[in-house]
Amino acid sequence: MKRVILASGLLALLNCAQAADVSIYQHCNYQGYRIDLPQGNLDMNKLISMGMKNDDISSIRVKAGAKVTLYRDAGFRGGATIVTTDISCLVSKNFNDVMSSISVSNAPKQARHRKVPNSNAIT
Ligand SMILES: [Ca+2]
Numbered sequence: 001m002k003r004v005i006l007a008s009g010l011l012a013l014l015n016c017a018q019a020a021d022v023s024i025y026q027h028c029n030y031q032g033y034r035i036d037l038p039q040g041n042l043d044m045n046k047l048i049s050m051g052m053k054n055d056d057i058s059s060i061r062v063k064a065g066a067k068v069t070l071y072r073d074a075g076f077r078g079g080a081t082i083v084t085t086d087i088s089c090l091v092s093k094n095f096n097d098v099m100s101s102i103s104v105s106n107a108p109k110q111a112r113h114r115k116v117p118n119s120n121a122i123t
Contacts, residue, residue, distance in 0.1 A: 021066040022104050024052065025059040028089035028096075032058075037104050044074035044100045057099045061086045069103040076101050 021039070026032025035050050044054055054074075062068050062083055070090075072078035078100070081093050090096045 021063045021106065022068055023061045024057045024099075024102070025061075026053075026056055028058045028091065030059050030061065030088065037102065039104045039106065041076065041103045042101065043076070047100075047102065054100055055097050058090050058096050059086075059088050060090065065106055067105050070095055070099045071101045071103075072098050074100045076103065 020036035022037040023030075024035050024037060026034075033051060035047070035052055037050075042050075048054060060068065060070075060083060062085055064085075066084070068083045069076075069080050070083060070093075071080045072095075081095055083093070087093060090099075
């Protein structure tokens, strides 16, 4: 019985790890291209290598517990705004088409949502 409970717990963790916590979108209302972001500090060149155009992002989805800091300039400079929820149009934050670097982190209560290194335990 204990095994079953452990297995379902691991499954929940895996499901959690699969979906991106943060996605950025080209246009307002989650339109245009979408880029799923991993945790960490993502500078302009990294974002461009992931398919972003500089100064082009207009909306963002942020799952509960995640925290995102948007920066106007590359190198995490030029003024920042913190986002912890979905923003359907960054015009409302005065941040439309300006973001050049971004920092993605999780609040402490989400820290347990990590990838499970060995999923064999489920079977
Ligand atoms: Ca910029």
